[in-house]
Amino acid sequence: MGCPNWKWLLVEKRRQPAVGKPLDVPWLYAKLRQEVLMPSILSETPIESEIREAQLRPGPVWTSFEQFRVAGPGGPESVVGGQVGTLQTKAGVFRLLRDEDFQALVGLASEARRLQGGLSTIVHAVNVIRDHPSSPSAVELLLHLASVYGAANASLPTQSSDLAPAVEDDEVIVDAAELKRRARKG
Amino acid sequence: MSSAATPDSPDAYQEFFARLEQQLAALSHTDEAALAIETAVTQRFKKTAQRQLAFAQPNTTCVEPIFYSDAFASGAIQADEDQFTLLQGDIVSTEAAYLMGQRVIGNPMFAVLNSTCDLVPGRRKYSSLLRVFPVAGDGDTLKSTLHNLLSFRSRRDLYLPPLPNEDVSTLGYAIRFDGVAQIRLEDLLLAKRLCSLSLVGWRIFGSFARFLISRAGDGEAGLRAKLSSQSSS
Numbered sequence: 001m002g003c004p005n006w007k008w009l010l011v012e013k014r015r016q017p018a019v020g021k022p023l024d025v026p027w028l029y030a031k032l033r034q035e036v037l038m039p040s041i042l043s044e045t046p047i048e049s050e051i052r053e054a055q056l057r058p059g060p061v062w063t064s065f066e067q068f069r070v071a072g073p074g075g076p077e078s079v080v081g082g083q084v085g086t087l088q089t090k091a092g093v094f095r096l097l098r099d100e101d102f103q104a105l106v107g108l109a110s111e112a113r114r115l116q117g118g119l120s121t122i123v124h125a126v127n128v129i130r131d132h133p134s135s136p137s138a139v140e141l142l143l144h145l146a147s148v149y150g151a152a153n154a155s156l157p158t159q160s161s162d163l164a165p166a167v168e169d170d171e172v173i174v175d176a177a178e179l180k181r182r183a184r185k186g
Numbered sequence: 187m188s189s190a191a192t193p194d195s196p197d198a199y200q201e202f203f204a205r206l207e208q209q210l211a212a213l214s215h216t217d218e219a220a221l222a223i224e225t226a227v228t229q230r231f232k233k234t235a236q237r238q239l240a241f242a243q244p245n246t247t248c249v250e251p252i253f254y255s256d257a258f259a260s261g262a263i264q265a266d267e268d269q270f271t272l273l274q275g276d277i278v279s280t281e282a283a284y285l286m287g288q289r290v291i292g293n294p295m296f297a298v299l300n301s302t303c304d305l306v307p308g309r310r311k312y313s314s315l316l317r318v319f320p321v322a323g324d325g326d327t328l329k330s331t332l333h334n335l336l337s338f339r340s341r342r343d344l345y346l347p348p349l350p351n352e353d354v355s356t357l358g359y360a361i362r363f364d365g366v367a368q369i370r371l372e373d374l375l376l377a378k379r380l381c382s383l384s385l386v387g388w389r390i391f392g393s394f395a396r397f398l399i400s401r402a403g404d405g406e407a408g409l410r411a412k413l414s415s416q417s418s419s
Contacts, residue, residue, distance in 0.1 A: 099378050100293065106376050107281025110369075111289050171235040172329040176348065176355035183242035 038043055056101065059083030194366070200418065215402035217341075217392035224338040234329075237336040241347040241358070247387030250350050251276065251379040271375045273382050275391040277349065277359075280377035283315050283369040290367060295319075295380065297361045299395060302374045305371065313374045315367040318346070321357045330356075335360055344394045349381045363398045 059079045062068040068075050068087050077097060079085040085096035125142040132138050173179045194202075231237040241247060254270050257263045272278070275296045281291050296315035304310045323331050335345035335358070342359040369377075383391055 058199070088391075102376075103279065103281050103293070103378060106373055107289060107291060110373050114289075154263065170333055172332050173232045173235045173238050174328050174332070174357070176357050179238055179242055179357060180267035180348070183239050 054081070056084045056097065057082055059085040059096075061086045061088070065086050065089045118145070206318075211407070215400050215407075217397055217401050220341055220397045221391075223390055223393055226334070227338050232338050234333045238347075238358075241336070241345065244350065245277065245384060246347070247384055247390065248277070248346060248349055248381045249384050249387075250381065252382040268303065268306045270302060270305060271307065272298055272302075272305045272377075272379065273388075274298055274300060274305070275383040275388050277318055277346070277382075278315075278374070278377035279380060280369065280374065282373035283367040283375075285317070285365055285367040288392065290317075295359070296367060296377075297391070298374070305374070307371070307375060311373050313371050314368050315369055315374075317362045317365060317367060318359050319362060320359050332357065341394060341397045344391065352380070360396070363394055386391045 060075070060083075062071065062075065062085070065087070071078075076085070079096050079098060081098050081101060083097070084101075087094040087096060122142065123146050125138070125145050128138045129135070129142060173182065191239070196357055227237055229241075231240055252273055254263070258265070264363060277295060279293055279295050281289065281293070283290050283294070283296060295318035297318055298305065299314040299316050304357065321331055321335065322328070334340055335343055338345070342364050343362055346359040346361060348356050
């Protein structure tokens with residue numbers, strides 16, 4: 001599922017509580033959890049999959065800087081993706097990890113900081129619904145917020161469709177190895 | 187005690203701003219730099235392959251990341267100048283950037299759009315990035331892509347050759363001047379640096395960046411001039 005099925009939920013919400021009756025808050029919460037919050041914020045976004053990917057495992061341990069130094073380049077190389085190496089020195093304990101794992105952690109930290117604000121806004125919207133349970137616009141606000149803060153995905157490169165064709169007598173190098181080889185000759 | 191500022195006559199103001207506009211006309215909105223790139227490359231190298239070979243020469247436009255410590259040790263920068271962690275135009279990889287409110291993941295590459303002086307820690311809160319895509323495709327599509335990129339006619343994408351010492355073989359990259367991603371400066375400073383730009387690479391990048399931010403369509407100056415003369419009469 002690419003995005004939360006909030007339109008369906010809106011329809012269901014209108015069906016469920018009879019007109020004039022207070023909104024069934026537990027029902028709404030369950031639906032939100034099932035249809036919007038859980039899929040979008042906790043499951044559908046790359047966040048949960050990243051958390052799985054970013055689960056770091058213990059890696060090699062060096063109990064002194066001397067031990068680390070003697071290991072040479074093989075030391076850091078032995079820290080594979082997903083692992084955290086530990087270097088214990090007199091100055092303190094240092095952790096060693098691959099750059100792709102580090103970038104994933106920085107990205108997650110950034111996302112978490114962003115979601116902190118989003119969740120707080122959603123909590124405010126929930127409070128509005130608690131105070132005004134029969135307000136459809138309050139429910140729509142909550143659903144909207146959930147969908148806004150729940151959406152996050154990767155932007156992938158796309159091929160341009162408005163490219164002018166290469167002219168017929170043009171010469172183009174389409175092999176990366178050939179480009180490298182011929183460039184060296186220059 | 188200084189006297190309170192008194193307004194000049196409306197005509198004096200009008201004259202001042204008219205003169206300022208004339209001074210800026212040849213400076214603020216010009217595409218001469220981008221045109222110079224296109225003309226220089228297409229006149230000197232007739233075929234795409236020749237252009238590919240020219241840009242693939244080591245250290246022409248892309249160089250190994252430039253570090254402050256090396257620059258300082260070589261005397262290229264003085265002790266009283268700002269210490270830098272990143273430079274404008276650096277190609278970086280980070281998963282902490284957002285495009286249209288969505289975080290971009292999957293080891294994406296970006297070019298740093300901000301001027302270097304804005305990248306000093308603490309000087310700004312946010313930075314702007316442009317997405318960088320590897321050149322990809324098959325057959326005629328790939329040829330068309332390379333032909334277009336290396337003609338420098340489109341100002342939407344700027345060609346970059348394969349980066350220095352990269353592991354994966356590629357035919358090059360495109361910096362996309364369409365859609366600006368945002369990132370907190372503190373996160374950007376932790377990004378993985380892939381390459382910096384040489385002096386000419388930086389000039390080319392700056393020419394495209396300027397074209398992105400301020401360029402004038404054929405009739406825009408006339409349109410504005412006419413509207414302001416109507417409103418003042």
